[in-house]
Amino acid sequence: MKKTYGIVIVGCGHIGLEHLEAVYYRDDVNLIGTVDLNKDAARFAAKKFGAKSYGTDYKEYLNRDDVDIVLIATYAKTHLQILKDCLQAEKHVLCEKPIATNLADGKAFFEAAKASGSKVLIAHVLRHNATYQKAAELIQSGLIGEVRLIRMVQNHHVMDKKRYAALLRDCPPIIDCAVHYVDVIRWFTGLEIRSVGGVGARIGDIAPEGSYNYGMMTMELSNGGVAYYEAGWSSTNASQNLKEFIGDKGRLRINLQANRASDQEEGDSIEWYDAESKSYHVINSPSVYKNMYGQLECLIKMIEGEAGSPTMEDAYKAFCLTILGDRAIREHRVIPVTEEELYR
Ligand SMILES: NC(=O)c1ccc[n+]([C@@H]2O[C@H](COP(=O)([O-])OP(=O)(O)OC[C@H]3O[C@@H](n4cnc5c(N)ncnc54)[C@H](O)[C@@H]3O)[C@@H](O)[C@H]2O)c1
Numbered sequence: 566m567k568k569t570y571g572i573v574i575v576g577c578g579h580i581g582l583e584h585l586e587a588v589y590y591r592d593d594v595n596l597i598g599t600v601d602l603n604k605d606a607a608r609f610a611a612k613k614f615g616a617k618s619y620g621t622d623y624k625e626y627l628n629r630d631d632v633d634i635v636l637i638a639t640y641a642k643t644h645l646q647i648l649k650d651c652l653q654a655e656k657h658v659l660c661e662k663p664i665a666t667n668l669a670d671g672k673a674f675f676e677a678a679k680a681s682g683s684k685v686l687i688a689h690v691l692r693h694n695a696t697y698q699k700a701a702e703l704i705q706s707g708l709i710g711e712v713r714l715i716r717m718v719q720n721h722h723v724m725d726k727k728r729y730a731a732l733l734r735d736c737p738p739i740i741d742c743a744v745h746y747v748d749v750i751r752w753f754t755g756l757e758i759r760s761v762g763g764v765g766a767r768i769g770d771i772a773p774e775g776s777y778n779y780g781m782m783t784m785e786l787s788n789g790g791v792a793y794y795e796a797g798w799s800s801t802n803a804s805q806n807l808k809e810f811i812g813d814k815g816r817l818r819i820n821l822q823a824n825r826a827s828d829q830e831e832g833d834s835i836e837w838y839d840a841e842s843k844s845y846h847v848i849n850s851p852s853v854y855k856n857m858y859g860q861l862e863c864l865i866k867m868i869e870g871e872a873g874s875p876t877m878e879d880a881y882k883a884f885c886l887t888i889l890g891d892r893a894i895r896e897h898r899v900i901p902v903t904e905e906e907l908y909r
Pocket residue numbers: 575576577578579580581600601602603606621623638639640641643661662663688690728731732741855
């Protein structure tokens with residue numbers, strides 16, 4: 566008989582509720598508890614998703630036998646301590662990215678996860694998105710030739726200043742979000758990143774003084790190509806989403822369903838331009854942007870003996886490269902990616 570996994574979620578904010586929305590009604594999931602430092606948020610989540618209990622201290626759930634998996638959906642600075650407590654209690658963990666906000670904590674996170682008998686999956690949710698999986702497959706098949714330029718933009722028009730200010734107290738948007746896209750570059754192309762650079766700016770007052778809420782990270786790829794990732798969160802930024810891969814035979818662009826001009830019913834679209842025939846092709850891709858259940862199912866499969874996606878090594882490498890990108894922005898210089906710079 567299929568096992569049912571007892572789950573506790575720690576952090577019932579924006580992404581915590583998205584996790585719950587997709588997982589609580591599944592047959593192989595039993596929502597034991599919802600936890601948030603804000604008791605009202607924990608109570609709301611428990612009520613909305615039918616959790617058996619709620620609380621403000623996750624430790625109260627860690628010695629219970631009916632809890633198998635902890636979903637960590639709190640701020641990045643808290644991830645390491647919560648992970649350590651969960652692993653000590655022999656719980657499996659699905660943890661939101663980024664794993665930490667600095668290299669030392671990230672290294673401690675990686676080492677604790679590797680040394681544990683429990684399974685740990687980092688929430689690189691795009692790995693579980695059917696459109697991204699299809700785009701990866703097309704690029705890896707050689708459809709656009711050798712990838713030379715990758716342009717990635719993810720700007721947010723901020724309405725809820727309080728929520729973004731809390732995230733920005735933790736880390737700038739480059740550390741928060743580039744981990745996804747550094748992973749996408751390595752996953753889609755199999756290329757490594759040879760050097761990182763970038764610029765950052767403080768727009769308005771939601772980022773702490775001395776930090777930035779707009780960042781552009783530039784990357785030189787191991788085949789001589791280049792990539793950039795841009796992330797800005799401010800009330801004057803426009804929301805923008807661009808994911809474009811340019812090769813020497815063609816170009817591929819991912820358009821999310823919400824950004825399509827027409828036929829949104831068809832889902833996302835992958836737009837492919839073929840240079841030789843000068844023709845455009847649209848590949849429709851019905852997909853869920855944040856496939857939270859697919860992601861949790863990946864952890865469940867890991868518990869049952871399969872490999873995870875991304876591996877802990879890939880998630881850790883994306884994290885270290887992103888931390889290096891943040892350093893390049895703060896130090897106003899291009900930093901070559903060497904073992905010493907990456908893991909120091
Ligand atoms: N994968 C994605 O697409 C995605 C999207 C958004 C956010 N995130 C990540 O999720 C994490 C949370 O972001 P968010 O947007 O949900 O923030 P949020 O502010 O909406 O929610 C965070 C919640 O965690 C709670 N919390 C903080 N510390 C806690 C602790 N020690 N114990 C219990 N509860 C605690 C806060 O009270 C808050 O309710 C961040 O790491 C962020 O990078 C990922």
